[in-house]
Amino acid sequence: MEKKIIEYVNYHFHYDKRSDLDEVKKEIVGNLIDRYHDYVSDGYDKEKAYIDTIKYLGEISETIDTNDDELMGKMNWALVAMVTVTALAYCAALLSLFSSFTGLLVALASIVLFATSAYYLYAKSQFEKKEKFDLELQRINMRTIMRYFRINYLAWSVSLTFSITGLVMGVIFLLTSENIATLLIQDELLSFVIGYAVVTFIVFVAVLSVLKLIENRLYVQYKHITGEDVPDVMLRNLFGGVTFLFKVNWYLVFLVFSSIGIMFTSVTYVHSGHWEVSGVYFGFIIDLPLLFVPILFSAGVLIVIIVKKNMTKRGMFLLNVINLLGYMGIGYFYEFYSVHHFSMIFEATVVLSVVLFAVHFMVLGYKKKYHKVLN
Amino acid sequence: MNIVGDLLRGHTASIVLSILSENDSYGYELNKTMERTTDGKLMLTEATLYTVFKRLEKNEYVNSYWKDGVNNVKRKYYSITEKGIEYLKSQTAAWIELEHTMKKFLKL
Structure with a gap:
């Protein structure tokens, strides 16, 4: 020892x-x-x-004569980036339900931004305060990094699980696709899809379990390095006091929710007289490029909120209304001209918009909290 | 909230000097003495101790030297200087005056 x-x-x-x-x-x-x-x-x-x-x-903070917020203020861009990381991570998780590829791209952007910000926070605190022997600053930064990691990990897990599952199932589908024609002829596609869904579920659980194990291992490492417990985070605290029959386990909720979604994979007999597998998750198939448009809308609003110094709630509300109209327009356009026979694109874009609306509020809240950071 | 501990922390330099006025000592031993004397109300981290020692050395209130210890580790001992003793005296006088004044306010 x-x-x-x-x-x-x-x-x-x-x-x-x-x-x-x-x-x-x-x-x-x-x-x-x-x-x-x-x-x-x-x-x-x-x-x-x-x-x-x-x-x-270095646990007691008497070596420093400033408070946490002031210390945080010095780490401005990295903290703003961390908030953006969270917004991106949850957007990615949501997008993964519609398109695992798009979700993966946004999740990867979030992870890269997180890694950059975390490294910056750590390294800068080491350099900036070395003369003052300020271990407290480093401790605060480690806690900040871990707090954001904990907030975002669930969202990253969602995106990565969907993507990796999609990838594995894609390979399996390719390997077995030769048989599909036979199945179609024999009208046995339903049993094929059920089998496919079961395998998907197993892969899904396996990937999620591995990610959870990695998370637990990282928390143990964190405790060894810092001597501290992993800090509590906002999203978990939100349900920390729930005393139903069992404490809410987010992974369990997500697992049940997703498995139901997977089971809803539908097989449809279309008018042209043949069977069609109508989606992998939740019955959605969406063309990727169109989904990038609402993301750009959202990113635009996010940038304005962060960059504009005197952003008001009213200003942000107006921007979000524009954002919402954009979503609705795209959703309507897509639904109207869609060659697919699904009718939930419009609703889905509205739901996505509302969620992002909440994310924008969260960003504004952070900005108000750390107004020194941005001014 | 450890109010006594917080108040004591404002006087860490005087506390360290008063312990050193008895015997030369090193970081961990000093910390243990402080913990024992204050019933655990004052416990300093290595970072804090270092800052205190650095300040005291800079002001020439203490000197330091290395000595072998148990557990195969070398220990850095600190000893109080004449200047440190004078400073401690002035701090003690200031404390007595402060105590007297506070008693008046707090009607003790």
């Missing part, structure tokens, strides 16, 4: 270039190792002794 303590201290001083760095580290390591041995002598198990020891590196 001594080695682990040394590694932990080295990790915190990774970007530090002070002249007496070795001496500082040696002093701190010595103190922490003494504390660790005292804890072990007191009967703590080694793991708990380690966690409790590293908390003493």
Whole structure:
């Protein structure tokens, strides 16, 4: 464990270039190792002794004379980017229900932006405050990064699960497609689709489980690195107090919801006299390019909200009305001229618009909270 | 909320100097003394301790030297200087005056 303590201290001083760095580290390591041995002598198990020891590196904030918001203010663009990451992540999750490819693209953009912002937050806090020995700032940033990670991971999981499932099923479909013609002739397409749906469900659960395992592993790593529990986040807290028969497990809810959607994969006998598989998820098939248009609308509104310094709620409302009209127009246009026989495109675009409307409000809320950041 | 701890934190330098006026000491030992004396109300992180020591050294109130310790680690000991003793005296006098004044306000 001594080695682990040394590694932990080295990790915190990774970007530090002070002249007496070795001496500082040696002093701190010595103190922490003494504390660790005292804890072990007191009967703590080694793991708990380690966690409790590293908390003493920099948990109390008296080394800084500013508050959290001021510290956050210095990390302006990265925090704004984090909010955008969240907006993109949830848009991506929603889009995945309609088109896994589009959802994947937006989710990847969100993940890349998150990685950039997180790295910036971490590195900048290390460089900027090294002279003041400000471990507290780094702790705050690690917490911020993890908070956003936790908020977004569920949304990323949704997008990635749909995409990977879609990809796997696409391969399976290609491998088995030769038989479809036979099935069509024998009028056994229904049993094929049911089998296809079951396999989809299994792949879906497997991918989601792997992503959940990765998430849990990252949380354990976070605790080892920082000595802190993973911070609570807004979206989870929203349902934290629910005391129904069981505590809401978002993954379970999502799993049930999605599996129902998958089972709704429909087989339709169209007028031209042949069978048609009418979609993979929730019965939707949407041409990809058209979905990019509402995303651009939304991105435009988001940029205006972030860039404009004195954005009011009324201004944002007007922009969203324009956004909504755009969605409705596209939805109506698409439905009217669509060669497909589905009739939920219009409703779906309206729902999407309303959700994004909520996201915009969230962004404005963050902006008000961190108005120093943007002014 | 640990109000006593927060109030004590404003006087960390004086507390450290008063402990060093008894014996030379090193970071962890100092921290333990503070924890024990305040019944756990004052516990400093390594970051805080470092800042305090750095400030005291800069003002020439303490000197430091290395010494071998148990657990195969070297310890950095601190000792109070003449200037530090003088500073501690002035802080003690200021505290007595502050206490006297506060008692009047708080009608103790």
